[in-house]
Amino acid sequence: MHVKERALRRMFGGTQGFYSLDSEACGGEMRFTVYLPARRDPPVVLALAGLTCTEETWVIKAGAQRLASELGLAIVTCDTSPRAVRLPGDDASWEFGQGAGFYLDATRAPWSGAYRLETHVQRELREALSGFPVRRGPWGVVGHSMGGHGALTLALRHPDAYASVSAFAPIVAPSRVPWGERAFTGYLGDDRDAWAEHDACELARRRVFPGELLIDQGLDDEFLARELQPERFEEACASAGQALRLRRHQGYDHSYYFVATFVDDHLRHHARALG
Amino acid sequence: MHVKERALRRMFGGTQGFYSLDSEACGGEMRFTVYLPARRDPPVVLALAGLTCTEETWVIKAGAQRLASELGLAIVTCDTSPRAVRLPGDDASWEFGQGAGFYLDATRAPWSGAYRLETHVQRELREALSGFPVRRGPWGVVGHSMGGHGALTLALRHPDAYASVSAFAPIVAPSRVPWGERAFTGYLGDDRDAWAEHDACELARRRVFPGELLIDQGLDDEFLARELQPERFEEACASAGQALRLRRHQGYDHSYYFVATFVDDHLRHHARALG
Numbered sequence: 276m277h278v279k280e281r282a283l284r285r286m287f288g289g290t291q292g293f294y295s296l297d298s299e300a301c302g303g304e305m306r307f308t309v310y311l312p313a314r315r316d317p318p319v320v321l322a323l324a325g326l327t328c329t330e331e332t333w334v335i336k337a338g339a340q341r342l343a344s345e346l347g348l349a350i351v352t353c354d355t356s357p358r359a360v361r362l363p364g365d366d367a368s369w370e371f372g373q374g375a376g377f378y379l380d381a382t383r384a385p386w387s388g389a390y391r392l393e394t395h396v397q398r399e400l401r402e403a404l405s406g407f408p409v410r411r412g413p414w415g416v417v418g419h420s421m422g423g424h425g426a427l428t429l430a431l432r433h434p435d436a437y438a439s440v441s442a443f444a445p446i447v448a449p450s451r452v453p454w455g456e457r458a459f460t461g462y463l464g465d466d467r468d469a470w471a472e473h474d475a476c477e478l479a480r481r482r483v484f485p486g487e488l489l490i491d492q493g494l495d496d497e498f499l500a501r502e503l504q505p506e507r508f509e510e511a512c513a514s515a516g517q518a519l520r521l522r523r524h525q526g527y528d529h530s531y532y533f534v535a536t537f538v539d540d541h542l543r544h545h546a547r548a549l550g
Numbered sequence: 551m552h553v554k555e556r557a558l559r560r561m562f563g564g565t566q567g568f569y570s571l572d573s574e575a576c577g578g579e580m581r582f583t584v585y586l587p588a589r590r591d592p593p594v595v596l597a598l599a600g601l602t603c604t605e606e607t608w609v610i611k612a613g614a615q616r617l618a619s620e621l622g623l624a625i626v627t628c629d630t631s632p633r634a635v636r637l638p639g640d641d642a643s644w645e646f647g648q649g650a651g652f653y654l655d656a657t658r659a660p661w662s663g664a665y666r667l668e669t670h671v672q673r674e675l676r677e678a679l680s681g682f683p684v685r686r687g688p689w690g691v692v693g694h695s696m697g698g699h700g701a702l703t704l705a706l707r708h709p710d711a712y713a714s715v716s717a718f719a720p721i722v723a724p725s726r727v728p729w730g731e732r733a734f735t736g737y738l739g740d741d742r743d744a745w746a747e748h749d750a751c752e753l754a755r756r757r758v759f760p761g762e763l764l765i766d767q768g769l770d771d772e773f774l775a776r777e778l779q780p781e782r783f784e785e786a787c788a789s790a791g792q793a794l795r796l797r798r799h800q801g802y803d804h805s806y807y808f809v810a811t812f813v814d815d816h817l818r819h820h821a822r823a824l825g
Contacts, residue, residue, distance in 0.1 A: 284803060284807040284808075285799075285802045285807065285811075286807040286808070286810065287810075287811050288811075291807055335611060335806075336610060338613045338616065340807075341613065493560070495560065524560075526560040528560065531610075532559040532566055532615075533559075533560070535613070536562050536616075
């Protein structure tokens with residue numbers, strides 16, 4: 276796989292790298308980033324961003340590199356949708372299309388031609404990382420909002436690929452909320468059985484992820500009642516015997532100011548699992 | 551003074567606030583931000599940004615709030631130029647005009663009508679802060695690049711207003727480098743005596759600031775040789791008996807990835823002086 280280096284920035288004694296790869300899944304160039312701490316052979320934590328974001332969002336706003344450097348974790352980020360392929364209507368809304376890939380492989384035309392983020396992350400990004408000095412084997416995965424949906428669903432769908440999972444304000448029940456209904460209808464069509472395969476609540480009822488899941492949720496999150504509804508995931512985990520630590524935080528909203536506040540706890544969660 | 555609240559974000563147990571004030575100095579609305587930690591009556595550190603930046607840059611990119619919360623410091627930021635008043639050619643270059651106010655009061659028309667950042671910071675911003683629950687008395691001031699110039703010159707020009715000063719990759723000799731020559735010619739005209747009043751090297755030769763100045767400089771900074779030349783300030787401080795701690799960092803560039811890496815040391819520097 277051809278990986279192009281775009282920029283390297285020294286940071287906290289490690290290196291924040293910006294790259295792109297030629298994505299077959301997404302029909303062209305896809306950007307990604309890797310923070311490499313000074314530690315040799317660091318385990319990897321994949322950080323997935325939400326609607327409207329890019330591979331840069333976690334890098335600039337989350338403040339994860341400081342403790343990642345101390346704990347010796349590599350942080351990998353990717354983009355939230357294809358960029359090289361443009362489709363009619365892909366920028367008509369911030370909730371669908373550009374910046375809104377939902378970390379799944381679309382099956383409905385025309386989106387199925389390029390909106391294949393799951394393959395991009397699970398196969399291409401991993402293959403690209405095989406050329407970096409990071410530890411082989413399972414990664415940790417953390418995500419925010421749509422990226423929290425990505426973290427939970429990718430880990431539940433590919434349990435061998437991830438040793439630890441956490442999320443900030445995740446979309447846990449996309450089949451039942453406006454953001455998810457719109458995206459799943461567009462990318463997957465009307466077959467609700469297909470939706471269930473990408474719905475964290477539905478997946479959690481069927482498969483137990485080894486180890487505790489960590490979720491942080493702000494109680495002043497403007498999307499809490501309409502799009503997030505963490506109580507649905509709490510119920511699904513309770514009924515399936517899935518260990519879950521769901522923390523609710525008074526006064527915090529949906530922004531990266533919230534993410535930055537608690538990101539250290541998430542890195543420690545992943546460092547414990549990854550060793 | 552009328553202060554308008556634009557947004558409040560909970561962060562690290564404190565509040566990141568976004569505001570604007572009606573600026574007489576700058577001819578219209580000017581934005582500023584205040585991070586308030588949970589601590590009562592916190593001392594203030596003013597953080598000044600560089601060319602092309604806004605009041606949001608430090609807030610989003612520097613990662614200062616985490617330790618500010620722990621140390622109990624308030625962080626104040628302001629914009630880098632007037633925004634309400636537009637002048638012909640003010641966006642022709644990123645090095646002059648919009649986003650490039652250089653923290654001084656222009657004396658040359660048409661810039662003298664609105665490019666009065668020194669009065670904005672020293673009088674208006676302070677007056678606005680008198681309505682916030684922060685400690686009265688001197689502030690700390692830190693800045694990056696053009697903001698580093700601002701931190702050094704404002705503190706040397708108004709020593710009673712500041713108890714501590716630090717800078718990242720500051721423009722220390724604006725009278726002798728392209729960025730400064732262009733800005734000073736535009737804002738101050740050709741009188742080099744007037745320039746000297748806003749040149750950190752010239753000021754340091756004449757006035758000693760009580761306490762050690764802290765400066766961090768990356769050695770892979772793309773502007774190091776042409777625009778920054780920290781050795782000039784080192785010489786000026788040495789000849790004047792000004793205490794200076796200038797740290798050079800191999801591999802670091804001019805970006806906020808560099809600032810974020812060392813910002814904790816700067817906050818501790820200010821916390822020691824502010825108590």
